Structures are given as structure tokens and as C-alpha cells.
Amino acid sequence: MDLLPTYNMKYPMKKMNLLSNMLLILLCSLSLIAQAQNTVLTGQIKGLAGGTVKITYDKDGVFKNDSVKAINDVFTWETNLSAPQLISFMAGRNGYPFFVGPGHMTLTGVKDSALSYKLSGSQMQDDAEIFSASVKDIADQSNLLYFGYRKASTEEKAVLDKKLNDLRTQREEKTIQFIADHPKSFFSIYLISNRASFGTDYTEIKSLYDKLDESIKQTEAGQKLDQKLELLKKSRIGTQMTDFTQNDTSGNPVKFDSFKGKYVLVDFWASWCGPCRAENPNVLKAYNAYKDKGFTVVGISLDNKADNWKKAIREDKMPWTQLSDLKGWKNDVSTDFGIQSIPSNLLIDPSGKIIARDIRGAMLENKLKQLMN
Numbered sequence: 001m002d003l004l005p006t007y008n009m010k011y012p013m014k015k016m017n018l019l020s021n022m023l024l025i026l027l028c029s030l031s032l033i034a035q036a037q038n039t040v041l042t043g044q045i046k047g048l049a050g051g052t053v054k055i056t057y058d059k060d061g062v063f064k065n066d067s068v069k070a071i072n073d074v075f076t077w078e079t080n081l082s083a084p085q086l087i088s089f090m091a092g093r094n095g096y097p098f099f100v101g102p103g104h105m106t107l108t109g110v111k112d113s114a115l116s117y118k119l120s121g122s123q124m125q126d127d128a129e130i131f132s133a134s135v136k137d138i139a140d141q142s143n144l145l146y147f148g149y150r151k152a153s154t155e156e157k158a159v160l161d162k163k164l165n166d167l168r169t170q171r172e173e174k175t176i177q178f179i180a181d182h183p184k185s186f187f188s189i190y191l192i193s194n195r196a197s198f199g200t201d202y203t204e205i206k207s208l209y210d211k212l213d214e215s216i217k218q219t220e221a222g223q224k225l226d227q228k229l230e231l232l233k234k235s236r237i238g239t240q241m242t243d244f245t246q247n248d249t250s251g252n253p254v255k256f257d258s259f260k261g262k263y264v265l266v267d268f269w270a271s272w273c274g275p276c277r278a279e280n281p282n283v284l285k286a287y288n289a290y291k292d293k294g295f296t297v298v299g300i301s302l303d304n305k306a307d308n309w310k311k312a313i314r315e316d317k318m319p320w321t322q323l324s325d326l327k328g329w330k331n332d333v334s335t336d337f338g339i340q341s342i343p344s345n346l347l348i349d350p351s352g353k354i355i356a357r358d359i360r361g362a363m364l365e366n367k368l369k370q371l372m373n
Contacts, residue, residue: 231338
């Protein structure tokens, strides 16, 4: 069926002009509708009392912070989102994560009461809650073990580590099952992307990606995940490490190929990264134990201020080669290898092949012992 009528050429010019104007108005109206905000979140939060809520979200690759004034306990937030995503909602002291997307959604709850919040109208949020319920028992057990870890003895920590690893394995099995059961879910993409961001090997991420339905792979989120996979492919175990050059602390260019013939830990870190600084003593211990047996470390810093970078190197007593282009998260090497969280590392063998990824603490020491003793 034709959407627009066929006009008789016998119509008077005046009538034709009128019809043309009507058509122009219709097209303009359709254009305005297309440009209207496609995401509407209406909230009724007890205790807002005319206060302001803050919402942080991703807009075209840039994080935005919107402030919305409530009328009594009610607010309305409108924006344009191309796909569902994770936002941070703040009403009062605390921030709360929710998955929102195109469409009309409703948020209810009591200010500063995390358990009271309920988001309706978001399929991704519904899927997230299904997954959360499936791993709740595992999360509760893990939290109890972590609580006792700090005060545990060395022997007790070894036992706790084994229990925590068993729980992590159970959670991974639940994750794989959820993705297989929900191949068209944006939350499945979120789970895979999250694992990719925290250093999981390419082969494992690719196997999860292959479980997704073709329709979800074609979305913007699916295509971004595909691009992330292409980056991870460069750092997958068994791949030859690509040569690169960056400046050391004195400004001298250093080629990675100059370290061939040794086992090299390429260590991605930054002075502002607390977990990185906590891991540095473990790297130093491994370096001192095996530096005379053909092992070394090359640090790649995601700092953007030279003074902070050099100060951290002195404070943490790191004697190995340190490199950086001082571009922060846009460091050329970390970007090229798809490094999206730190601390992260790659272990390279004497031939230049990647043989391990993200091994820290006892894992690093055990791997080196296995290779060199």
C-alpha cells in the first residue's frame, strides 16, 4: 500500500500548493518525532522532596552527568540512547547501577535504601536480575570468604584461595549457561564484554561470543564486542608479540624486540592504580628471584604525568625497564593490545611468543618456577 496519495494533475495550482504545504508539514512533523527523546525514565522516590537526582551515562562514547530536579518525589529524565546500557543513578548519598535503554521505564523506591529500588520497563535490567539471582548463593559465599581473608594465616589463605577459585569456576559455569540460554539478550553482551575487559583470553571470549544470536551481533553493542575481540586476538596465548617502541624515563626510545632471548613480563600499570601498586612487590619478588635466569620485566605505564610516574617507580623500588608515552588510557601499546583494565600483564617467552596473560602473585612465581627450574 502506498503511504502517499497520487495526485490528479488536473487539480488547480492553488490546491496543489496547499497539498504540497500539507505534505511538507507532515514530513517536518515526522522529522521532529524522529529527533524526540527516545528514552524516558520516570521516577517516584520517597524522600526526594523536590531534590535533585544525578544520572551518569554514556553518550556517543563520552560520559555525561545529567541533573534532574524533582517535583515533590517525582522526576522525569529524558535522553536519546541507541542501545541499552548501564547507568549510575544517584539520589542522596549513594549511587545505584541500573540498565536502561530506549523506551519508557519507571523507577520506584525510597531514597538511600538500596533494597527498595525497582526498575520496570527495561528488558536488560530484568535479565540482569535473573542472572544475579542465579549467582546469589555463590556471591554470598565469596563475600564471607573475603571477609575472613585479611586476618587469615598463610596456611588459611591457601585453603581460602582454593575455595574462592572453586566458587569462581561455579560462577563462570553459571555465566556460560546464562549466555547460552539468552543469546538475544543485551545483558549477555554485557557479561562477555565485562570478561573481555578484565583480561580473559581471546579463545574463551570468542567461544562465548559464538553463542550469541546473529541478530544481537549486528547491533551497535554486538559490533563493539566484535571489535574488542579483534584487539584481544593480538594478545591471545600462542601469538607472536608485536614489536613496539616507547620512551623510557630518560626519554630514550626502547624497542621491545631488544628483549628477545629472555622471558619478559610486559606489565601494564599506573601510579594512580591502587591494585597495581599493591601488586608491584610481588613483581619485584619474582624479578629478584629470576633476573639472573633469563627473566626480566618491562613496565608500560598508563600515566599522563611524568613526575607521578617517576615518583611511583622510586617509591615501589622497581629496577626494571619502564616505558610510557604519557597518554594515560590512550597509551599506544595498551590500546593496540586491547588492555582495558589494570593491573594486566603478558608473559613472553624467549622466541617472542605470548605464553600467559594476567598472572599475578603466587601464580606468577609458580609459572616462572615451572619454566626455569
